Amino acid sequence: MDEVGKKKSRFGRYLLWFILICVAVIQIFPLIWLVNFSIASSNEMFTSGLLIIPKKIQLGNYYKAFVDGHFLLYLKNSALINGFAVILVLIISIMAAFACRKMFWKLSGFVKIVLLLGMMIPIHATLLPNYKIYHVIGLTDTIWALLIPYVAFSLPQGLFLMSGFIESIPVELEEAAVMDGCGIYRIVFRIITPMLKPSIATVAIMTFLNNWNEFMMASTYLSTPKWKTLPFSILEFTGQYSSNYAVQFAVMALTAAPAVIVYVLLNKHITKGVALGAVKG
């Protein structure tokens, strides 16, 4: 009896591993394939095997991708725009959440619902009118053309998460601060904000993930390379090197690399942040 049970559980254990490994292979293999082809030369690609062993590792592909793809410029733009977007979303959402949840005014519920509406509006429906607006007031090709919509569409989620956390902070704390003569701004930024650390991390991660890979707005509102973001190097490349597939693979690998590296390094925090954000939001 015991022997059979053991055998059965061992079989179950193998099945478990089999399922997990299968899914892992499906999820990761296309990326391995991508890296593999990116170090080969274009002629070698027409094989019937799954992976190729290149005669010579073609690092030149990466050199071309790095230089002609304007990698550094676009990486800098992406980092700057996303950094600013995260900071703005955090500040605005903390302020609004505090005002809506803790302070006494008649319209607090209404304003909160209005701000949360942004969660339901499809981003892409605003592409056409925003293009017109930015064109008229001269915002196209400036950082604002991306910063404003990125903040606007990440704000509802930020506000939603922040209000949940802010509500759970005990009033006594604020009462004590008021006794000591703190003004509202000091309460918000000196007392409440430091207590929000976990939710700040969550909101920052969600905002960053949402906007880092955004592409449609960037391609609509920008025409000069000055503020173009990372996803663009691929688009420019496919035009420029339309027949040189290997270099296209290199530019894809290079573009994906920063996000993947950061994710693998901070994997635990990001997973936790996303889980928290998604379940609550």
Place this chain on the structure above:
Amino acid sequence: MKKLYSNKLVILSLVLPGLLVFIFAILAPICLSIFYGFTNYSGMGKFDYIGLSNYKNLIKDKVFWTSLRNSLFLAIGFICIQHPLAIIVAAVLDKLQGKAEGVFRCIYFIPNVISVAVIAYLWKFIYNPDFGLLNNILKLFGQHEKINWFSPKYAIWSVLIVLIWHGFGWGMLIYYTGIKNIDPVLYEAAVIDGADKKAVFFRITLPLMKPVIQVNVTMAIISALKQMETVYLLTGGGPGNSTQFAANYLYQQAFKAFKYGYGNAIGVVYIVICLVVTVSLNRIFSDRQLSKG
């Protein structure tokens, strides 16, 4: 304290930045869309007010209905293929203890952090009939015919597969978190009562996951409705509008067909559809109300 906390000026200063962003980036564009929706504006030059005729054309527009049907197809695809898989993998992963658990979770989520631009181009190559990965894999199984994955027959399925692959980690992670939140005492009690693994999964895990499943299903439907970037880069809505989606269609109408007014009319209807769907889903799953947040 009460006085300090009811200072209208302070309140205004706190919510004003948020309101300004909302007005400038969401409200104003929607109003402008409504305005242009009533015109025959081409994108440049003069235009006339043409009343409701854009909307009348829209009702008769077959492509628009195709795009909605495609969204429905995606939503069903997510719910019937991606989500059952995600729940099963999450449940299996939960059984695994130790370091491997974290490693698998990390691997599953990696496609999610990669830009849609990379994903779309990568899959274009994977589907490539000449040297693409997919046809090469099929060759291993004795299928030597070169399949064109972007033919009208397969194109929408090809799009679905990319989206399922890309979003799998996200869905899995949320189910995984939901499973982790289930009180282990319940499992112990079930085992003492003599329940086997199957019974535990169907009688305890699944019912307790109901709220998480509802959240995930809502998100799946909405993301199917909001689909644009992958299709824009992968197929451009083609061949012959067979993979068309509302957002992509309005974009094409405005910037490629130079029917900016018509594009905006589609935008207005599209926003209304998204609002109605989101609100009704929240009503149906009423334990998850936005206003309560």
